[in-house]
Amino acid sequence: MVRAVVLGGRGLGANPIAMVTDTLGLWGLRLLLATLALTPLRHATGSSEWLRFRRMLGLFAFCYLSLHFTMYVVVDQSFNVGILLEDVLRRPWITLGFTALLLLLPLALTSTRSAMRRLGRRWQQLHYAIYPAALLGCWHYYWQVKRDVRSPLLYAAIFAVLMAARLWRKRAAIAQRLSAAPAVHEAHDVR
Amino acid sequence: MLMPQHPDPKPSEITPPEVYAARRRFMTGALGLAAASIMPPALASAGPTGAALTFQRNAALSTTETPNSWEDITTYNNYYEFGTDKSDPSENAGRLSTRPWSVTVAGEAEVKGSFAVEDLLKPHALEERVYRLRCVEAWSMVIPWVGVPLGEVLKRFRPTSRAKYVAFTTLADPRQMPGQRSSVLDWPYVEGLRIDEAMHPLSLLAVGLYGRVLPNQNGAPLRLVVPWKYGFKGIKAIVKISFTEQMPPTSWNRAAPGEYGFYANVNPAVDHPRWSQKTERHIGSGLFAPRRPTLPFNGYATEVASLYSGLDLKRNF
Numbered sequence: 001m002v003r004a005v006v007l008g009g010r011g012l013g014a015n016p017i018a019m020v021t022d023t024l025g026l027w028g029l030r031l032l033l034a035t036l037a038l039t040p041l042r043h044a045t046g047s048s049e050w051l052r053f054r055r056m057l058g059l060f061a062f063c064y065l066s067l068h069f070t071m072y073v074v075v076d077q078s079f080n081v082g083i084l085l086e087d088v089l090r091r092p093w094i095t096l097g098f099t100a101l102l103l104l105l106p107l108a109l110t111s112t113r114s115a116m117r118r119l120g121r122r123w124q125q126l127h128y129a130i131y132p133a134a135l136l137g138c139w140h141y142y143w144q145v146k147r148d149v150r151s152p153l154l155y156a157a158i159f160a161v162l163m164a165a166r167l168w169r170k171r172a173a174i175a176q177r178l179s180a181a182p183a184v185h186e187a188h189d190v191r
Numbered sequence: 192m193l194m195p196q197h198p199d200p201k202p203s204e205i206t207p208p209e210v211y212a213a214r215r216r217f218m219t220g221a222l223g224l225a226a227a228s229i230m231p232p233a234l235a236s237a238g239p240t241g242a243a244l245t246f247q248r249n250a251a252l253s254t255t256e257t258p259n260s261w262e263d264i265t266t267y268n269n270y271y272e273f274g275t276d277k278s279d280p281s282e283n284a285g286r287l288s289t290r291p292w293s294v295t296v297a298g299e300a301e302v303k304g305s306f307a308v309e310d311l312l313k314p315h316a317l318e319e320r321v322y323r324l325r326c327v328e329a330w331s332m333v334i335p336w337v338g339v340p341l342g343e344v345l346k347r348f349r350p351t352s353r354a355k356y357v358a359f360t361t362l363a364d365p366r367q368m369p370g371q372r373s374s375v376l377d378w379p380y381v382e383g384l385r386i387d388e389a390m391h392p393l394s395l396l397a398v399g400l401y402g403r404v405l406p407n408q409n410g411a412p413l414r415l416v417v418p419w420k421y422g423f424k425g426i427k428a429i430v431k432i433s434f435t436e437q438m439p440p441t442s443w444n445r446a447a448p449g450e451y452g453f454y455a456n457v458n459p460a461v462d463h464p465r466w467s468q469k470t471e472r473h474i475g476s477g478l479f480a481p482r483r484p485t486l487p488f489n490g491y492a493t494e495v496a497s498l499y500s501g502l503d504l505k506r507n508f
Contacts, residue, residue: 013266013267013277013278014259014262014263014266014267014277014474014475015267015277015330015472015474016478017472017478018330018472075478075479076472076482077482078481078482080470080482083467083469083470086467087466087467091465091466091467092465093465143465144465146327146328147271147275147375147376147446147447148271148275148373148375150373
């Protein structure tokens with residue numbers, strides 16, 4: 001929808017349902033990746049200001065993706081249970097997208113401060129589910145297109161970069177710990 | 192003869208293009224400044240354009256369903272030579288020059304050579320045929336084509352007894368077709384039919400739309416229309432017709448053999464590996480219309496099912 005507006009009054013084109021569904025899905029994925037970009041941005045800039053947007057972006061992503069799903073279920077397939085079941089169970093790309101949304105659901109439900117307090121350390125563990133959800137989202141997009149996979153590959157590459165930034169930082173942290181460890185050993189030996 | 196699935200409007204209820212063009216002009220006028228401020232000028236007048244053709248309407252071979260609007264038919268296109276977005280062809284096809292245009296005829300036929308498209312068509316009377324179009328992506332339209340029966344054109348080349356198939360080739364020219372600069376498909380686009388499919392009275396070589404010369408984004412100057420097959424069989428901007436003994440390669444089959452077959456007959460019983468073919472979204476039916484059930488052979492089973500008797504359509508999809 002946003003794209004349609006950005007396109008400048010072209011309206012929603014000849015196939016408005018597909019246009020709206022696709023646009024919501026694409027913006028959902030963009031917002032999901034934007035959410036994942038905040039931690040690397042914090043590390044790169046040394047400013048934790050970025051994290052103030054994390055919950056908002058994550059919830060926006062969930063909102064867009066829920067609407068994306070609603071468009072497909074309600075507007076496109078008119079609640080046709082037979083077709084929907086077949087799609088979710090037998091069409092891998094729909095299974096992937098549906099699974100991603102299911103993974104995000106508890107994250108949206110536990111996004112309040114009180115839920116964070118109640119869950120304590122488990123809150124962080126639960127919210128790691130955004131990683132597989134984003135991966136499945138990219139994959140869902142890749143399998144959905146007929147032939148021109150350039151755009152899905154771009155999103156997958158962005159996801160890969162964001163994950164690599166995390167791994168790289170983790171490796172650096174481990175290396176630091178390892179380089180610190182022999183020093184302890186030596187001290188021990190001397191003693 | 193045809194068996195439309197929906198309650199049909201009477202021919203008198205079908206809006207002639209002039210009338211809805213006038214209505215569209217009225218609507219554009221009524222939207223006034225608000226529309227003018229957000230709409231690019233080129234889109235403000237979206238009625239039929241192009242030179243008018245002289246033709247006879249072939250009612251016997253036409254569906255009585257209401258055709259889609261000129262705007263829908265000319266702005267929602269799959270024509271990867273001009274880009275992979277639905278709006279790319281209408282935006283980029285303007286730079287294709289369709290005159291002069293010649294078509295090479297080759298292979299298992301007595302008459303071969305290069306023919307100007309005008310000479311190819313001259314002996315035939317143009318007919319209007321309103322056909323359903325079902326895209327493999329599970330959407331559909333109703334399109335008033337103008338053209339000539341493919342079989343009658345092919346007969347003039349006197350195909351030999353070895354001509355079992357007809358192969359078609361699209362122009363390859365990345366300067367005129369910017370989408371060919373990307374290797375999303377192997378260029379040029381190629382398609383083919385079994386000779387009996389090509390000779391079937393429903394197979395059409397189209398040169399027009401809504402009584403006008405075919406717009407470039409719809410396949411000008413010459414395209415194939417095979418209404419019981421998925422839309423990608425309808426090869427556009429044809430520069431070569433070749434009669435062959437062997438089954439010719441076809442572009443989408445080469446790109447993804449598990450997803451697109453040579454026959455590509457519309458068949459709700461054989462799903463695309465990644466999506467269902469049981470229903471279709473009819474373009475122009477509005478936001479709240481349900482999907483429609485897809486019919487075997489796109490509703491043309493009475494006419495064409497006999498071509499495939501004895502053929503396993505699940506394997507030969």
